[in-house]
Amino acid sequence: MTSLWERLEQADNSARPSLSARRIAEAAVSIADADGLEAITMRRLAAELGVAPMAAYRYVSDKNEILELMVDLVYGQADIPQGEDWRQTMRALALGMRALVLKHTWLTQLPAARAAFELTPNRLTLAERTLAAIRGADLDVDTAMSIFRTVTAYIHGATSAEVGLRQLSTERGWVSGDEARAGLSGQMTWLLGTGRYPEFARYTREAVRKDDLLWQFETGLEHVLDGIALRLATPGPG
Template sequence: MTAGRPAPAGPVWDRPEPPSRAALSPLSRERIVAAAIALADADGLGAVSLRKVGAALDAGPMRLYGYLSTKDELLDLMADAVHGEIELPLDAGWRETLRALATGIRAAALRHPWFTELAGGRPNIGPHALGVMEAALAALDRSGRFADIDEMMSARGTVTAYVIGAVRSEIAEQQVERASGVSEAEWRTATGPYLKRMLATGRYPTLARFVREGADRSAEEWFTAGLETVLDGLGQ
């Protein structure tokens, strides 16, 4: 919170925007959020500040305070905008709905790698995020398979936790590869002799079996396989 600035009255989504006025660079929450997302897509969340967003819009940071009160509110708006990119399945079965939402979250996170940092933190309560949650819970409710709303919420949370964890790992691998300049194939070639020596000790027989027999899957295929395992567990 900026020193001397009164606390905002309720969530940012409940507060109206200032009246529009003639200006060389007109503002709106939508334009502010779009500029912030562009900065985060290019350089990560660390690149997002009210000063930098204002500069991108040719507006001083003080003008932005009419539309939001803190950087945290800006991050909330950014997370909700990305939730708005996720297509909501209509009247599908619970597995189909959770599968579609999980796939949509992964796709959105790969477009916006910073998204998992916000989606995995405090609950997102913007209108688009609530819509994603409602779609999942409604499908679980229609199925009649779950005892009560707490069990449905637990099932939704289990899938969300899997998706966020899996996508974070996938993004982290991509970022390491870009930062190091070493591709996965090059890394495997460099570490292959060491791994062979370790497996030859006989201390890791199950892992050795995986290396010999395991499928060579893409990141998307591993994600899908893991998701199906989670859904199978919920369906038992």
């Protein structure tokens, strides 16, 4: 069996199939968007496609392969910035990725985290643009890649945390942050009441930006970009 991606491009038009890897992935994405990742069932998928449960196996060797296809499909929909100013580019990249993840929250929950990191075509494009954006500063390739990896790691970690928090909230039917904190009281008041976490308790009392998830994401991002700026700054001319 050749590579999944290779097979994809060589769409053999010899027959006129009603199904395709693409259509399967699209259906899977729409199911996951609506009802979460665990709602993706070969049977449900087939029903959605108006087809028998086993039909998909003509185009996909595994359920996991469907997940890979889903990842690549949504990455393909991300508009990847292609800019001059590296910092603007990275900010756009980060915010774009965040929007993508918030739209498809299952991205953070893929059981095979592998899939999220495998080199799918669209992920490569992403790396490509980023590397191009910082090409100006003459860095060795290792450092250049480390910058890409760092930003990517932050994005991944921050969005995962945000999605986790959001899901925890909506799953329990909270809308406002205050409501959430009231709801958490059950678990949390007890924990905080133990007096073991004074700093954290202070945060819950005094913080102002607790519910401003965008502010949190952007602030963290600026921390990261500041650090990278140091690396990119040419040390000479100052």
